[in-house]
Structures are given as structure tokens and as C-alpha cells.
Amino acid sequence: MRPIAASLYAFSILLPSVIPLCAQAAAAPLTRAQLEQELDAYRRALLDWGGLTRYGSENSELRLAPGVDRVVFLGDEITEKWGAGKSAFFPGKPYLNRGITRQTAAQMLVRFRQDVIELKPKVVVIQAGTNDLASVMGPSTEGTMAEHFMSMADLAKANGIQVVLASVTPVCDCFRQMTTRRPPGKIIGLNVWLKGFAARIGGVYLDYYSALADGRAMKRELTVDGLIPNDAGYEKMAPLAEKAIAEALGKR
Numbered sequence: 001m002r003p004i005a006a007s008l009y010a011f012s013i014l015l016p017s018v019i020p021l022c023a024q025a026a027a028a029p030l031t032r033a034q035l036e037q038e039l040d041a042y043r044r045a046l047l048d049w050g051g052l053t054r055y056g057s058e059n060s061e062l063r064l065a066p067g068v069d070r071v072v073f074l075g076d077e078i079t080e081k082w083g084a085g086k087s088a089f090f091p092g093k094p095y096l097n098r099g100i101t102r103q104t105a106a107q108m109l110v111r112f113r114q115d116v117i118e119l120k121p122k123v124v125v126i127q128a129g130t131n132d133l134a135s136v137m138g139p140s141t142e143g144t145m146a147e148h149f150m151s152m153a154d155l156a157k158a159n160g161i162q163v164v165l166a167s168v169t170p171v172c173d174c175f176r177q178m179t180t181r182r183p184p185g186k187i188i189g190l191n192v193w194l195k196g197f198a199a200r201i202g203g204v205y206l207d208y209y210s211a212l213a214d215g216r217a218m219k220r221e222l223t224v225d226g227l228i229p230n231d232a233g234y235e236k237m238a239p240l241a242e243k244a245i246a247e248a249l250g251k252r
Contacts, residue, residue, distance in 0.1 A: 050110030051100045064120060068094045071245055072116050074108055074152075075127035077101035077228055078169055087231035090238065096121070104132045104140065105148035112152050117159050123248045124156050125206065125241060127166035129190050130227070134181040146193065153201050162248035163203035166241075167191045170209055171227050172218040178226040184216035202251065206244040211236045 048054075064070070071094065073079050079099025083089030089097050098115040100107070105128040116124050126149070132140040149165070156163045168187045171178040191209055198205040212222050212233055222233035229237065 050107050051103060052111050052114055054100050055098055055111075055115055059114065059119060062119070065094075069123070069245075069249055070119065070121040071095045071123045071125060072119055072121040073097050073099065073125045073127065073241075074112070074116055075099040075125075075166070076103045076108075076131055078130065079127050081228050082234055082237075085231045085234075087234040087238075090242075099127070102131055102136050103128070104137050105129060105145055105152070106132075106140070107137065109148050109151050112155050116161065117155065121161055122252065123162045123164060123245050124152075125164040125166055125245070126152055127206075127208075129168040129194070130171070130182055130187070133168070133183070133186050133190065142190075142193075145190070146197070149194070149197065153197075153203065157201070162251055163198070163201065164206050164241075164244045164248050165194045165198045165203055166206040166244075167194060167209040169227075169229065170213040170216065170218040172220060172223065174218070174220040174223065174226045176226060179217075182227075188216065204244045204248045204251075206240060208237050208240060211240060 073082070073095060076099060079097060080101050082097060082099070089095070096119060098111075108126070108128055128149070129145065131137070132145050153163050153165075168190050170184065170187060171182045173179055187209070191207075195205040195207075197203075212218055212229065218226060219233075222229055222236065224230045
């Protein structure tokens with residue numbers, strides 16, 4: 001592909017994602033550093049849309065001991081940032097964090113075999129949806145979101161992996177505008193579907209939402225920016241995750 005054609009092709013892919021970003025910037029101006037960070041994320045997505053390079057080397061170097069109740073947490077920034085502060089990511093437990101910031105359910109499906117199946121866990125905790133609702137990688141309908149969750153669940157079941165479906169976490173406009181791109185009503189609607197789908201497939205629904213929300217918004221004291229939980233937020237989420245994992249292991 002010639003350079004000009006390649007540039008036009010890249011722009012055509014990026015455009016649906018950049019439009020919501022520009023709308024957000026107009027409603028609540030982002031700093032230059034924040035805009036550069038967002039655009040850099042989109043550039044990286046063009047080079048490696050599924051995020052296969054993020055954990056590829058780490059996965060290949062793992063020495064997986066047999067007989068342990070290994071768990072993979074597959075998710076977006078809510079998962080990836082867990083353990084970035086003082087709240088450690090399940091110390092001493094055979095749990096693997098495979099979160100990637102700004103990822104959608106479609107991107108997680110692309111890397112599901114590499115970052116979940118090949119690690120041979122007994123349980124996978126799937127946490128996705130907030131970036132789909134925000135159209136971070138372009139428009140996503142309720143139908144396509146559902147299909148991506150269903151495909152991940154099918155892959156897990158086919159490989160003897162129990163499924164835990166985590167709720168989409170609430171957001172708030174505590175620090176900057178969040179609800180424009182992630183409307184609370186749509187978050188609640190997706191969580192209703194996730195809960196029903198988990199029941200239909202014999203999986204486990206992990207309700208982070210209720211522990212973090214005050215009404216329909218994230219509690220200000222539990223978040224760093226209105227989207228990502230802080231240490232106090234993760235401390236509330238950890239025992240809920242442990243309980244859901246124990247329930248999933250009991251289904252084996």
C-alpha cells in the first residue's frame with residue numbers, strides 16, 4: 001500500500017473514534033497531555049488492534065504450575081490499573097491481570113486465545129463494556145457487544161474454563177465529564193443483560209456496580225477520575241471478585 005493510501009486508510013479507521021473524542025473535548029476541554037495520550041492510544045491500536053503484543057512475551061515466559069486454581073482477569077483499564085496504587089492485585093494468589101487500557105469487548109475477543117485459553121486457567125473474569133459504550137474504537141451496537149461476550153463465553157466453555165462476567169462499573173462527573181460518553185442508563189442496561197446472560201450459560205455475575213455506586217453515579221471517594229477506581233474502590237471490589245471466583249470453582 002502506497003504511503004498516501006495507507007494514511008487515508010488509517011484515517012478512515014481512526015475517524016469514528018476521534019469524533020467522540022473531539023466532542024468530549026468540546027464539552028469539557030482536555031489538556032494537551034490528555035489529548036496526546038488519547039491520540040497515542042489510537043496510533044498504537046492501528047499497529048496492534050487486538051493488543052496481542054501487550055502480554056505476548058510475558059505469557060511465553062510464564063512457568064505454569066499444574067493443579068493450581070489459576071484465574072485470568074481479562075479486561076480494560078479498570079482491570080489493568082488494579083494494583084497500580086497501594087491496593088495490590090490479589091497478592092499471593094495465582095491470578096493473572098490481563099487488562100489493557102481503552103480496550104473493547106471486540107479487542108478482548110481477538111486476544112482471548114492468547115491471553116486466556118493458552119494460560120490454562122480454571123476461571124476467567126471478563127470485565128468489559130465501558131469502552132464499547134463510549135465508542136472508544138468506533139460505534140458499537142448492543143447486538144455486536146452481546147455477540148462479543150457470547151463468543152468469549154463459548155471459547156471459555158469449549159476449553160473447560162468457568163466464566164465470571166463482571167458488571168460495567170459506574171462513572172461520575174466528579175472530576176471531568178464522563179456521563180456524556182458513558183450514559184448511566186446504558187451502563188445499567190448492559191449490566192442487566194450481563195446478569196441475565198451469566199445465568200443462562202451457568203456462569204457467575206460479578207456485581208461491582210452496586211458496591212461502587214451512589215444512585216446511578218460512582219461514589220466520588222472511590223474513584224481517581226470518575227472512571228477508574230482508587231485504592232478504596234479496589235478494596236471494595238476484591239472480596240466480591242474472590243466470592244465470584246469461589247462460586248465459579250464450585251461449578252467445576
